[in-house]
Structures are given as C-alpha cells and as structure tokens.
Amino acid sequence: MTAILDPRDRLIVALDVPDVASAGAMIERLGDSVTFYKIGYQLGYAGGLPLVRKLADAGKKVFADLKMHDIGNTVAKGVESVAKLGATFLTVHAYPQTMQAAANASKGSDLRILAVTVLTSYDNEDLKAAGYQLGVSDLVTTRAQQAQALGIDGLVCSPEEAGNLRKLIKPEMVLVTPGVRPAGADIGDQKRVMTPAKAIAAGSDYLVVGRPILAADDPKAAAEAIVAEIAAAT
Numbered sequence: 001m002t003a004i005l006d007p008r009d010r011l012i013v014a015l016d017v018p019d020v021a022s023a024g025a026m027i028e029r030l031g032d033s034v035t036f037y038k039i040g041y042q043l044g045y046a047g048g049l050p051l052v053r054k055l056a057d058a059g060k061k062v063f064a065d066l067k068m069h070d071i072g073n074t075v076a077k078g079v080e081s082v083a084k085l086g087a088t089f090l091t092v093h094a095y096p097q098t099m100q101a102a103a104n105a106s107k108g109s110d111l112r113i114l115a116v117t118v119l120t121s122y123d124n125e126d127l128k129a130a131g132y133q134l135g136v137s138d139l140v141t142t143r144a145q146q147a148q149a150l151g152i153d154g155l156v157c158s159p160e161e162a163g164n165l166r167k168l169i170k171p172e173m174v175l176v177t178p179g180v181r182p183a184g185a186d187i188g189d190q191k192r193v194m195t196p197a198k199a200i201a202a203g204s205d206y207l208v209v210g211r212p213i214l215a216a217d218d219p220k221a222a223a224e225a226i227v228a229e230i231a232a233a234t
C-alpha cells in the first residue's frame with residue numbers, strides 16, 4: 001500500500017444482510033463510524049447493486065465482492081459494468097484467464113481488481129478435497145505471483161498469509177483480509193483468522209468484517225472498537 005490511510009478507512013464492513021432495507025438501516029446505525037462497505041452475494045443478489053452508486057455518491061467507498069470467474073469475454077464485460085457503478089474494489093477468482101481479462105477490462109477506470117487467492121474458510125484439507133495438490137500457503141503464494149505478473153491491483157487472502165505476501169509483492173498491491181475476529185468472537189465458518197490488531201501488524205491494508213459487527217447489540221460500538229484496535233496497531 002502506498003498511501004497512509006486513516007485507521008477508519010481500513011475497516012471494510014461486509015453488508016451481508018438480506019435486503020436493501022436492512023442494508024439502509026445498518027448503514028444508518030453505523031453512521032460516520034464506517035467509510036467503506038462491501039456488497040457481496042447476499043445483498044447483491046437481493047437487488048443491492050444499485051446501492052454501490054448510492055453509497056459512492058454519499059462519499060463512501062464500496063467493495064463489490066462479486067468473485068467473478070467465467071470465460072474471459074464475460075468477465076471483461078462484467079468488469080466494465082461494475083466500473084460504471086462507482087465501486088472502488090471488485091473481486092475475481094485468482095485464475096490466470098480470469099485475472100487477465102479483468103485487469104485488461106479495468107484499465108482506464110478507477111476500479112481496482114482484487115484476486116481472491118484461497119478463501120479464508122478453506123484449510124489444507126479443504127483444498128485436498130477440492131483436488132488441489134498444493135496446501136494453502138503454497139497456493140496463495142503461487143496465485144499472488146500470477147496476480148502480480150498479470151497487473152492485478154491487490155489480493156484477498158487471510159491475515160495469516162499477509163506477512164509473507166507483503167515481502168513478496170510490490171508495495172502498490174493492496175492486501176485485503178477477511179477472516180478477522182476480535183478476541184473471543186465466534187469464528188463461524190472462517191478457518192484462517194486473526195484479531196484486527198494482529199492482522200494489521202501482519203501487513204493487512206484493509207480488514208473485512210461482517211458478522212462481528214452486524215450481529216453485535218451495538219454495531220456502531222463494535223465498529224468503533226475495531227477501528228480503535230487498528231489505530232493502536234498502526
């Protein structure tokens with residue numbers, strides 16, 4: 001990462017909610033404690049994509065976590081469409097054809113492409129079951145090197161890999177890490193996790209947090225506590 005960011009801008013809240021009305025209510029509750037939102041499958045498939053433009057127009061940044069993976073032409077056209085929505089980040093899966101198509105299609109726009117290396121809900125056993133011979137660490141490294149060679153702007157990985165990747169990739173590439181849990185929080189289906197402070201110390205640029213904030217009795221206080229942890233670790 002090149003620019004020094006305000007700790008608040010390094011927290012990306014995953015708006016994993018069932019509909020646009022719930023998203024609006026959560027955004028209202030979080031107020032100015034959150035500057036960066038992520039829209040993924042749940043909200044995106046429930047009519048939430050127009051919210052990208054709405055949030056961008058309201059001065060927020062938006063990460064479209066659409067994890068694209070298709071033939072090159074389809075990926076390229078999808079990337080062009082998302083670029084018009086005003087999103088800051090868009091994810092694609094870290095397959096060379098897909099990354100190449102996305103990198104080419106985003107040229108000339110403000111959209112930055114992130115490659116999802118290995119999902120944070122996967123461990124070595126899960127990769128083996130899916131037919132991969134490499135373990136998590138080696139596959140993340142291989143995909144990160146391919147992403148860099150193809151001109152991808154950043155990587156989605158777990159904080160566990162951030163330290164190694166930071167040494168391996170050029171500083172302009174951003175590391176965006178889900179799999180973040182405040183101490184004592186339920187990890188749910190995540191398998192490769194760290195606390196906010198440890199993730200920042202390991203080299204993460206942006207932390208993606210969903211359930212620990214969305215399910216909190218006071219989501220704003222939960223977000224503020226994570227921002228304070230980021231600030232203390234910076």
Ligand SMILES: O=c1ccn([C@@H]2O[C@H](COP(=O)(O)O)[C@@H](O)[C@H]2O)c(=O)[nH]1
Pocket residue numbers: 014016040065116118119120121156157178179180188190208209210211212
């Ligand atoms: O490897 C990945 C890629 C994306 N995600 C997304 O991040 C959030 C995490 O939510 P939590 O509730 O904090 O677990 C979610 O939207 C995932 O789709 C990820 O977890 N891992």
